[in-house]
Amino acid sequence: MDSFGAFVRDRREALRQTDRRYSLRQVAERIGVEPSYLSKVERGEVAPPSEETIVRLARELDVLPDVLLALAGKVSSDLLDTIRKRPLLFGQLLRELRDLPDHAVLRLVREVRDGDW
Amino acid sequence: MIELQNDALVFRFPEVHEDAVLRIEFQRTLRIPDDDRDYPLPPGLGRFPLAHVDDFADRVPGRWREHGGVMLPMYQSEAMWLSFNSPDGYPFAVKVATGKVNAATGEPWATGLNRDPQDYLSIPRQPWLDGYCVERGIIRQFVAMPLGAGYTAEEQITGEAAHGGLQLAAYPAKAEVYERMKRRRAEIHRVVASPMVVFECAGSAASDMGLAPGGRMQQEIYEDPYKAADWELGATSRCFVHIANSLVWRQITGDNPPTVPPTAAEYQRAGLPWFRWYGEGETALPGGGRLKGLKSIFNLGKVKGDVPLPENTSVEPGHVVPLGNGVVREGSF
Numbered sequence: 001m002d003s004f005g006a007f008v009r010d011r012r013e014a015l016r017q018t019d020r021r022y023s024l025r026q027v028a029e030r031i032g033v034e035p036s037y038l039s040k041v042e043r044g045e046v047a048p049p050s051e052e053t054i055v056r057l058a059r060e061l062d063v064l065p066d067v068l069l070a071l072a073g074k075v076s077s078d079l080l081d082t083i084r085k086r087p088l089l090f091g092q093l094l095r096e097l098r099d100l101p102d103h104a105v106l107r108l109v110r111e112v113r114d115g116d117w
Numbered sequence: 118m119i120e121l122q123n124d125a126l127v128f129r130f131p132e133v134h135e136d137a138v139l140r141i142e143f144q145r146t147l148r149i150p151d152d153d154r155d156y157p158l159p160p161g162l163g164r165f166p167l168a169h170v171d172d173f174a175d176r177v178p179g180r181w182r183e184h185g186g187v188m189l190p191m192y193q194s195e196a197m198w199l200s201f202n203s204p205d206g207y208p209f210a211v212k213v214a215t216g217k218v219n220a221a222t223g224e225p226w227a228t229g230l231n232r233d234p235q236d237y238l239s240i241p242r243q244p245w246l247d248g249y250c251v252e253r254g255i256i257r258q259f260v261a262m263p264l265g266a267g268y269t270a271e272e273q274i275t276g277e278a279a280h281g282g283l284q285l286a287a288y289p290a291k292a293e294v295y296e297r298m299k300r301r302r303a304e305i306h307r308v309v310a311s312p313m314v315v316f317e318c319a320g321s322a323a324s325d326m327g328l329a330p331g332g333r334m335q336q337e338i339y340e341d342p343y344k345a346a347d348w349e350l351g352a353t354s355r356c357f358v359h360i361a362n363s364l365v366w367r368q369i370t371g372d373n374p375p376t377v378p379p380t381a382a383e384y385q386r387a388g389l390p391w392f393r394w395y396g397e398g399e400t401a402l403p404g405g406g407r408l409k410g411l412k413s414i415f416n417l418g419k420v421k422g423d424v425p426l427p428e429n430t431s432v433e434p435g436h437v438v439p440l441g442n443g444v445v446r447e448g449s450f
Contacts (some may be wrong), residue, residue, distance in 0.1 A: 103131040112119040112126065113171055115185030117217075117280070117357050 004071040009042035011061045031056040048072035119354050121187060124164040126285070126356060128209075133352050134292040136205035139240060141285065143167070143189055143358070146247075147381050148196040149258055149332040151415035152431045156334050158247065158392040158440075162378055165189040165197065168370055170359060176369045177359070178325065184282075186357035190366030190374035191261035191326055194414070194426050198247040198259065201240045208290035208298070209240040210341065210348050215259065215328035216271020217280045221250050221338055223407030225275070226284060228353075232345055235402055237288075239341040242399065249330050249411060250338045250404035257330035260414055261360055268414050268425060269327030274407055281327040286355035294347040326360035330411045335393070337401035382430045391434040 016022035028038040031053060040046045048054060054072055058065040069076050075083075083090045097105055120127045122140075130137035144161040167187045174182050181188065191197065203209055210230050212219065217226035222236045230237050238246060248256035249270060262268040264281040272278050363374035379387075418425040 102135065106118065106129060106131055109118070109120050110169075112121055112169065112187055112356055113185040114119075114355055115183050115357065117184045117284070 004048045004068070004073075005042045005044040007068075007071050008057065008061065011063060012042075015061065027057075027060055031060055048074070051077060119356050121167055121169060124167045126167070126187065126358075128287045128354050130289045130349075130352050130354075133289045133349050134207065134295055136207045136295065137209075137289040137292075138204055138207065139209045139211070139287050139289075140202045140204070141211075141287075142200045142202075144198045144200055144245075145375060145378055146196050146198055147378050147384050148194060148260055148426075149334055150381055150429050150431045151258075151260075151332040151413045151426060152429065153333060153413075153416075154431060155255060156332060156381075156391070156432075157434050157437045158334065158336065158394060159196070159198075159381070159384075160389065160392065161198070161200070163375065165191070165375070166372070167358075173369050177361075181359050184357040184359065186359065188359035188361050188369075190361050190363040192363040192374070192377055193263060193326070194260055195363070195378060196258050196260050196331060197328075198245055200245045201238070201243060203241050206241050206298075206302070207295055208343060208347070210237040210288040210290075210343075211240055211243075212237045212284075212286040213246055214284040215249075216264075216269055216275070216278075216282070217284055218271050218274050218407075220246065220248070220259075220270075220408075221402065221404070223249070223270070223274055223409075223411075228286070229350060230288060230345070230348055232341065234406060235338075235341055237341070239339060239343065242339045242342060242396070244394070245336075246338070247334055247336050249408045250402060251330070251333075251408045251411065252405050253401050253403045254335060254337050255404070256334050256336045256338070257408075257411065257413060258332050258334055259328045260331035261326045262329040262414060262425065263362070264325045264327040266425075267421070268329040268417055270330055270408070270411055271327055273329075273411050273417075278327070281325045282360050283328060283358040284355065285358065286353055288348050288350060288353050290343060290347050291349045294343065326362055328360070329414050330408075331414055333413075337394075337396055337399070338404060339396055340400040340402055342399075380428045380430070381432045382428070385432040385434065388436065390436045390438045392438050392440050394440045 012022050012027055024038055025035045028035040051074060054068050055065045058068040118129050126141045128139040143165040145163050145165055146159045149156040149159055167189050170177055170181050170186055170188050214220060214226045219236050222234045248258040251257050264278045366374045414425050415429055
């Protein structure tokens with residue numbers, strides 16, 4: 001899971017350049033883990049933390065939780081619940097979407113309907 | 118295309134550029150006193166919940182179904198500000214209207230972009246908008262009032278309570294303008310070696326709210342630094358944001374609206390910060406026009422012999438935080 005740790009470190013360091021509150025120690029404190037543990041996570045020496053910690057870390061680093069979870073090889077529990085409700089349908093859907101370009105996938109997103117005004 | 122994502126409107130223009138993404142949030146905030154003093158920026162107290170009008174089609178007024186779009190709950194005399202964020206710094210021109218009256222000029226809603234007077238905000242230069250641009254460097258805060266009571270900017274300017282709510286339209290810059298900007302940014306990046314700061318009701322007319330001008334606040338609406346030809350006028354998305362009285366929101370959606378925000382006096386007593394934003398080297402629009410003639414809710418109430426605001430104690434903001442470099446305009450209460 002090197003990519004997860006490296007991403008977290010790069011993002012945190014980038015933020016730290018303009019704001020010292022993004023030191024390893026302070027970020028660890030804010031997300032409720034030991035600095036030594038976060039350091040190991042960033043170096044890829046331990047597996048990524050739990051989903052809850054990853055979501056807290058994502059908020060802290062201002063990245064989408066789904067992105068950080070995906071880098072950690074995880075899927076958020078709400079997405080898992082969604083798939084579990086209709087496993088065949090969503091399995092098939094995701095496989096079909098796999099190779100589509102981004103703009104085609106975006107067409108499936110529910111749009112806010114504009115009416116007459 | 119516009120998508121509803123975590124109580125934010127996300128505008129995307131993948132046909133123009135993959136980075137052409139704009140996020141607009143509706144922030145809860147405290148109502149600044151309507152006492153003709155100029156106040157600094159109040160905090161953000163979290164986002165208003167947003168819902169598709171279509172999801173509650175059988176419980177909203179027919180006009181809302183015609184308009185489409187989304188809805189949010191506000192208490193009478195509650196204030197709001199809009200935050201704009203383009204994650205990659207992609208430039209957008211955004212028009213904001215309330216009751217189809219332009220919040221920058223006071224002119225009726227029109228398609229396209231007008232530069233003189235400038236009737237749109239230039240994003241990412243403009244990180245937020247708190248109200249009507251009544252004069253250079255001063256806005257009057259967006260405050261929810263029932264449509265039909267005569268206080269909304271729409272009713273004061275047009276004499277009618279026809280539309281209510283809030284209307285938005287976004288125009289992305291042309292892809293080549295963004296690419297040119299990105300190249301320049303990369304060059305600056307190398308020189309200074311620091312990351313760029315990215316600014317970052319059921320059925321009855323009584324449920325329908327509009328926005329009215331409240332107290333005065335120091336906020337500049339910036340002149341567009343781009344040329345007219347830089348905007349991709351062929352690509353636009355627009356959205357009607359309906360405002361439901363919070364008390365009716367529960368009947369429509371089954372969900373509780375957010376709690377009543379603190380008053381300015383309560384917030385001040387708690388010693389919490391206010392904010393000030395310094396736009397460096399940017400020119401502020403003169404504002405005014407038809408908006409100059411707007412009467413604030415309190416002043417119009419006096420004329421009507423009415424007390425439209427439940428609480429309007431003046432405060433002296435003590436702790437004012439300058440914004441920039443990633444400081445977030447948020448408060449907790």
